Amino acid sequence: MLKDIEHIRVDYAMDRYxxxxxxxxxxxxxxxxIVVVYNRARCAYRTPADVGHxxxxxxxxxxTIAARSxxxxxxxxxxxxxxxxxxxxxxxxxxxxxxxxxRDPDVAREAIDLNNRxxxxxxxxxxxxxxxxxxRVTFSIRSADRGRTWECVPTPLxxxxxxxxxxxxxxxxxxxxxxxxxxxxxxxxxxSHTTDVWLYGSDDHGIAWEPIARIxxxxxxxxxxxYAGMLLLPSGRLQCYGLNIAGSRDAIQMCESDDGGYGWSxxxxxxxxxxxxxxxxxxxxxxxxxxxxxxxxxxxxxLRLADGRIVVFFGRRKPxxxxxxxxxxxxxxxxxxxxxxxxxxxxxxxxxxxxxxVEPGRLFVAYYYMLDDGNGFGGTRFIAGTHLGI
Numbered sequence: 001m002l003k004d005i006e007h008i009r010v011d012y013a014m015d016r017y018x019x020x021x022x023x024x025x026x027x028x029x030x031x032x033x034i035v036v037v038y039n040r041a042r043c044a045y046r047t048p049a050d051v052g053h054x055x056x057x058x059x060x061x062x063x064t065i066a067a068r069s070x071x072x073x074x075x076x077x078x079x080x081x082x083x084x085x086x087x088x089x090x091x092x093x094x095x096x097x098x099x100x101x102x103r104d105p106d107v108a109r110e111a112i113d114l115n116n117r118x119x120x121x122x123x124x125x126x127x128x129x130x131x132x133x134x135x136r137v138t139f140s141i142r143s144a145d146r147g148r149t150w151e152c153v154p155t156p157l158x159x160x161x162x163x164x165x166x167x168x169x170x171x172x173x174x175x176x177x178x179x180x181x182x183x184x185x186x187x188x189x190x191x192s193h194t195t196d197v198w199l200y201g202s203d204d205h206g207i208a209w210e211p212i213a214r215i216x217x218x219x220x221x222x223x224x225x226x227y228a229g230m231l232l233l234p235s236g237r238l239q240c241y242g243l244n245i246a247g248s249r250d251a252i253q254m255c256e257s258d259d260g261g262y263g264w265s266x267x268x269x270x271x272x273x274x275x276x277x278x279x280x281x282x283x284x285x286x287x288x289x290x291x292x293x294x295x296x297x298x299x300x301x302x303l304r305l306a307d308g309r310i311v312v313f314f315g316r317r318k319p320x321x322x323x324x325x326x327x328x329x330x331x332x333x334x335x336x337x338x339x340x341x342x343x344x345x346x347x348x349x350x351x352x353x354x355x356x357x358v359e360p361g362r363l364f365v366a367y368y369y370m371l372d373d374g375n376g377f378g379g380t381r382f383i384a385g386t387h388l389g390i
Contacts, residue, residue, distance in 0.1 A: 002325075002339055003389040010036060010076050010366060011067060012382035017043035017051065017058040019368040019381050022227070022299050022352035024064060024084070025176025026366055027120045027147060032072040034356060035147045036366045037084060037122050037176060038383055040065045045376035051349065055127045055134050062087050064124055066147040073364040073385055084150055085124045085141065094126055098139050100153045101207075110151045112144045114205045115181055120147050121206050123174035123189075124154070138172050138191075142206055157191065160198050160211040172198075176354060177229030177301060179206075180238065188261055190215060190228035190240050197228040197242055199261045215240050216255050216267045223247015225267075227299045231310065239332055240264070241302040241312060252300045252314060254332060270312065271297065271326060275337045281320050293317040293348035301353045306360050311390065313341070313365050315351020320344075323353060323367055323386070341386055346371050347378035362389050 011018040017040070024037025041062035043050050049057055064084040069076050087094070100107050112119055120143045127134045139154040157172050172193045179202075180188040186203045196217040200209045216225055223246035231239045238257040244250065244267070251269040295317040302312045310328040322343035328335045347370050355365035369384040 002341065004387070005341065006387045007342060008074070008385045008387070010383040010385045011038070011040065011065075011078070012380065012384075014373065014375055014380050015042060015044075017041050017062075017381045018065075018383045019058070019349075020053075020352045021354045021366045021368060021383060022175050022177070022301060023125070024066075024122055024354070025120075025178065026354035026356055028356040028358070029117060029146045032070055032358075033146065034069045034073050034358070034364065035066050035120070036069075036354065036383065036385075037064060037066050037147070038366075038368070039063070043381070045380070048377075051377045051381065055136075059125070060087055060127055064122070066122075067383070068147070072358045073366075073387065082147060082149075084122055084147075085126075085154075087126060091128055095128055098126060098137055098154055098156055102156055107153055109153055109207050110142070110144065112142045112151065112205055114142070114179070114187060115185060116144070118146050119144055121179060122150075122176065123157075125173060136171055136173070138174055140174070140206055140209065155207060155209065157200070157209055158211075160193055160196075160214070174200075175227060175229070175299075180230050180232045182232070182260070183236075188212075188230065188238070190230045190242075192226050192228060195224035197225050197240065199240075201261075213262050213264070215257075215261075215264050216242065216253075218244055218247035219267070220248040223249075225253075229300065229302050231302055231304050233304070233331055235331075237331075239302070241270075241300055242267075243297055243300055244269075250296065252297050252312060252326075254302075256332075270328070270332070270335045271338065272335075277338050277340050278316065278320055278322075278324075278343065281340070281343050295348070299352045301355055301365075303355050303357065303363070305357050305363075305390075309390075311355070311363070313353040313355050313367075315353065315367065316343075317348035317351065321346070321348050321350055323351070323365070323369075327390070341365070341388065344371070345369055349378065349381060358387075362387070 021038040068080040255267040298315040320343040323341040353367040
């Protein structure tokens, strides 16, 4: 049962769009210092393009921001904001920056230990060209000082078949769920490619990432799997969580590996029909009809707590719009019913949670949200946060 729920605003202004913290991630450096990474852009809230996503909307005119709290996420000082990456310079300048390592494999790289608690890694996205959609490039960029500064040379990710940017594209994506640190000091990441999720590995602290194995795909075809996030259990078992979109089902699911990621179990849903806590809940809804995304689940974020429980946060993009979670008390073997974190959003352009445990049984989750404040298209998109006990 959730308790002591408190909602806050991390980044809110009526002349900008702040969104998608799951794409950037969240980092708990200890002592109450938390950094949330998200996208932010000026926004007039007058046309569909103002509030659109990716290549047709706010992403292409945004900056990726690292916001910092030093009191466990209770307060956030805008003066401490750091620009991780900037999507506003000319395309040639941005492309030259991202492809440095690809054009010159001997370019000097900073020595950053990703196993050091002060380090961080963010997987960014950039769009190039005048096609519809344009070419998307995913890259990683690291920090050695708690996100205050970021390395000058990023790492572009290739596709599982080795296609590089110079070959015509690298259509992969990696959200901000934490990479997994293995016992030998190597690292693993779950990366989406078209309809599948692949396991990538790095044995040089993120200077390069290589595909290792396919984790899962839609078992019946016609759909895709996205929003992948991995956990490493004390037993050494790897778990990968994701959202199956269309195809065989629309549901949060998981699969497991006991051989370091080379072999994976068949994915299974961890949510179930017939026990919904959302039915009959009153909510203020200003965006309906064609403007409603009508999705029960979006952007799951798994988190293993200090006591061994696993919590999966998700966004709900169907009235009542809001943020929910589910809990497992037996390492994912069984799952409880969904619980509602909040259900007062004015529309479906919400979610992408990123969460940490700030103290035993006390969580902080950041996400983007919308409330009807007079702005067009249902209201200002802003970074919200919730403190809750569980």
